[in-house]
Amino acid sequence: MATATPRPLGAFSDLTSELGICFGGDYNPEQWPREVWQEDAELMVGAGVNLVTVGVFSWARLEPSPGDYDFAWLDEVLDLLHAHGIAVDLATPTASPPPWLGILHPETLPVNPDGVRLAAGSRNQFTPASQVYRERALAIATAMAKRYAAHPAVRMWHVGNEFGQIDFGDEAARDFRLWLRERHGTIDALNDAWGTVVWAQRYRDFDEIVPPRRMPYLVNPAQSLDFRRYTSWALQRVFAEQRDAIRAAGAAQPVTTNFMGFEPLTDLWEWADEVDVVADDQYPDHASPTVSSDIALVQDLMRSLGDGRPWVLMEQAISATSWRPHNLPKSAERARLDSLQAVARGADAICFFQWRQARTGAERFHSAMLPHAGADTEVFRTTCALGADMRRLRPVVGGRVAASVALLFDWPSRWAAEEPGRPTERLRTLEQVARWHRALWRRGIAVDLVRPGADLSAYRTVLVPHTYIVETDAAAALRAAVEGGASLVVGPFSGVADGNAGILTGRSPVLLRDLVGVSGEEWVGLPDAPTPLAMESAWEAAPDTAEATVLGERLRADGAEVLARFASGHLAGAPAITRHRVGEGTAWYLGAVVSDDALTAVLDDALDASEVTGVLPDRVLPDGVEAVQRGAALFLLNHGDEPRHLTVPGARRDLLSDADVEGRLELAPGAAMVLIERHAE
Ligand code: GAL
Numbered sequence: 001m002a003t004a005t006p007r008p009l010g011a012f013s014d015l016t017s018e019l020g021i022c023f024g025g026d027y028n029p030e031q032w033p034r035e036v037w038q039e040d041a042e043l044m045v046g047a048g049v050n051l052v053t054v055g056v057f058s059w060a061r062l063e064p065s066p067g068d069y070d071f072a073w074l075d076e077v078l079d080l081l082h083a084h085g086i087a088v089d090l091a092t093p094t095a096s097p098p099p100w101l102g103i104l105h106p107e108t109l110p111v112n113p114d115g116v117r118l119a120a121g122s123r124n125q126f127t128p129a130s131q132v133y134r135e136r137a138l139a140i141a142t143a144m145a146k147r148y149a150a151h152p153a154v155r156m157w158h159v160g161n162e163f164g165q166i167d168f169g170d171e172a173a174r175d176f177r178l179w180l181r182e183r184h185g186t187i188d189a190l191n192d193a194w195g196t197v198v199w200a201q202r203y204r205d206f207d208e209i210v211p212p213r214r215m216p217y218l219v220n221p222a223q224s225l226d227f228r229r230y231t232s233w234a235l236q237r238v239f240a241e242q243r244d245a246i247r248a249a250g251a252a253q254p255v256t257t258n259f260m261g262f263e264p265l266t267d268l269w270e271w272a273d274e275v276d277v278v279a280d281d282q283y284p285d286h287a288s289p290t291v292s293s294d295i296a297l298v299q300d301l302m303r304s305l306g307d308g309r310p311w312v313l314m315e316q317a318i319s320a321t322s323w324r325p326h327n328l329p330k331s332a333e334r335a336r337l338d339s340l341q342a343v344a345r346g347a348d349a350i351c352f353f354q355w356r357q358a359r360t361g362a363e364r365f366h367s368a369m370l371p372h373a374g375a376d377t378e379v380f381r382t383t384c385a386l387g388a389d390m391r392r393l394r395p396v397v398g399g400r401v402a403a404s405v406a407l408l409f410d411w412p413s414r415w416a417a418e419e420p421g422r423p424t425e426r427l428r429t430l431e432q433v434a435r436w437h438r439a440l441w442r443r444g445i446a447v448d449l450v451r452p453g454a455d456l457s458a459y460r461t462v463l464v465p466h467t468y469i470v471e472t473d474a475a476a477a478l479r480a481a482v483e484g485g486a487s488l489v490v491g492p493f494s495g496v497a498d499g500n501a502g503i504l505t506g507r508s509p510v511l512l513r514d515l516v517g518v519s520g521e522e523w524v525g526l527p528d529a530p531t532p533l534a535m536e537s538a539w540e541a542a543p544d545t546a547e548a549t550v551l552g553e554r555l556r557a558d559g560a561e562v563l564a565r566f567a568s569g570h571l572a573g574a575p576a577i578t579r580h581r582v583g584e585g586t587a588w589y590l591g592a593v594v595s596d597d598a599l600t601a602v603l604d605d606a607l608d609a610s611e612v613t614g615v616l617p618d619r620v621l622p623d624g625v626e627a628v629q630r631g632a633a634l635f636l637l638n639h640g641d642e643p644r645h646l647t648v649p650g651a652r653r654d655l656l657s658d659a660d661v662e663g664r665l666e667l668a669p670g671a672a673m674v675l676i677e678r679h680a681e
Helices: 012-019 033-048 072-083 097-105 131-146 172-182 187-196 219-250 268-274 293-307 334-346 376-393 412-417 431-440 472-483 594-610
Strands: 022-027 050-055 087-092 154-159 279-281 311-315 347-352 404-408 447-452 461-464 487-490 518-524 530-536 547-557 561-567 575-582 584-590 593-594 623-629 633-638 642-653 662-667 672-677
Touching: 012 022, 012 154, 012 347, 022 311, 022 376, 033 072, 050 072, 050 154, 050 334, 072 131, 087 097, 087 131, 087 311, 087 642, 097 131, 131 154, 131 219, 131 412, 154 219, 172 187, 172 219, 187 547, 219 268, 219 412, 279 293, 293 311, 293 334, 293 431, 293 447, 293 472, 293 633, 311 561, 334 347, 334 376, 334 623, 334 633, 334 672, 404 431, 412 431, 431 447, 431 594, 461 472, 461 594, 472 575, 472 584, 487 642, 547 642, 575 593, 575 594, 584 593, 593 594, 593 633, 623 642, 633 642, 662 672
Parallel strands: 022 050, 022 347, 050 087, 087 154, 279 311, 311 347, 404 447, 404 461, 461 487, 487 584
Antiparallel strands: 518 547, 530 547, 530 561, 547 593, 561 575, 575 584, 623 633, 633 672, 642 662, 642 672
């Protein structure tokens, strides 16, 4: 086995400054005989692959029986890859324990809300609360780290896979109680925080508390919220234990795990500082008409989690997935656009699930860079072409996307807002976040996602589509931003609750009402037929018509100008859209889910007031076109089916085609350009 002296703690940027954009995917050599490994390595080199993730699902192969490790095959694989100049992101195989663990220790298996213990034999069969699971996982992670910390192929560590397990069993209950003691201190404090006086839920002792299992009727929303927080924390503990073991063994490479975008079980603001580089898995559904902006939102989240630092697209499909009810393949153009979009929005690694298509197992029909049919295929040619594109993008490595718009999002707010028993179940946090973000995506305006309470001084416009929980730090940061000259737009049903999901009493939004100059007293579900809004003459940029749906709020202007009112219905005559100047800035408030015309009119006002413009002169980009400035490079992507025309400032060169470009240009359907200024070369 090849060895080398350990390096000082490395950063992901060390890897990319050496390799350029990382390109590759999950590699599962344990599924193939040794003869195939050699062919894999050669084909990888030909395709421009420079990074592969190895070991994700290899626990049963590495530890066929408890404590009985077999690393010989992995030594061979790592040596082979290294000999071919391919770097390895080495995974701890802890996402999929071997059947023996569940058989010998059934308590390691998760229990669902109905009390059913899930069987071993698929994957993800562990509960993050299980002491035995954690010990076993730590043992194999430690053994691997000791063995491979100094292996020259290993350039990154990958802990587990897609953390997102939940368990309602007895061990989780005991663990949850310890977490609750830590959070609330005494049982009286917990009773207070959870409002257990309602429905006679008062607990005498922490030992009486269970996870929110299946109950006869609705669960206490504060209990649910705390259980979600606990679940994210327990998963994070599993990650951190293995990461620390890797470091303790002397490994100096960056350690990460693959997030799943807005996945509901992990609060990624809590996780972000735990990983050395943010990594994400993205499987957008191209059957959705809003897919391109929706995935841009996820990518903006990933960049924001890492404070703007480049991130890793750890997994995506090169063509079809196999887990949707109906799986559409991707065209070569689509596969290219998906990858370029991630680079545009800050990724410095473009990887896939997986390198070689599996012949057996549940994912035998999931596409791979190298399909069943072999190298003489369209998909493999797409793989090679992408590898070549990535090499051309070396000048982009390390570049940052500068955003002057912040969009507030956080998991506890989303969790608490979506508990049942509210004015309407039709208001979905993520849907509203995506709608608002889409309006900026269509304008070529970069957006950072920001956690409530974070400093906003770097932003000129701040958007709060739907943040249910607003605490004093978040309110203070919003006020400071507006007083300092920022535009703030707050959407309905924001600032409703405290950190324990208790409703803030008084006219709403309690902590923001002085700032927005408007206050409310009633939230109402709106009828299916949209409610028309009447525009006031004070609104210079009012759209001709606008409507409200889903949810409205009975508001009273307390100093704000009214821009639009409900024209009929339960809220007839009440303000629906308002504007309030405070200090150097302005705050808009939306007292309803308003139609796109009204939303974009408000956002345009807010952007104009704070002088935020897109990266191209067009106010709204042609349909389907995405434009992003990353460092010195201007990315132009045409996601649509029609050719589009754009005017780019200055004389530029396209890194992808090497062509010179100036002034007005045509972007064919599915085409992309990455333009740098010619004098900047
Ligand atoms: C991911 C997972 C991979 C593979 C892929 C298929 O969720 O991490 O192992 O299952 O999905 O789309």
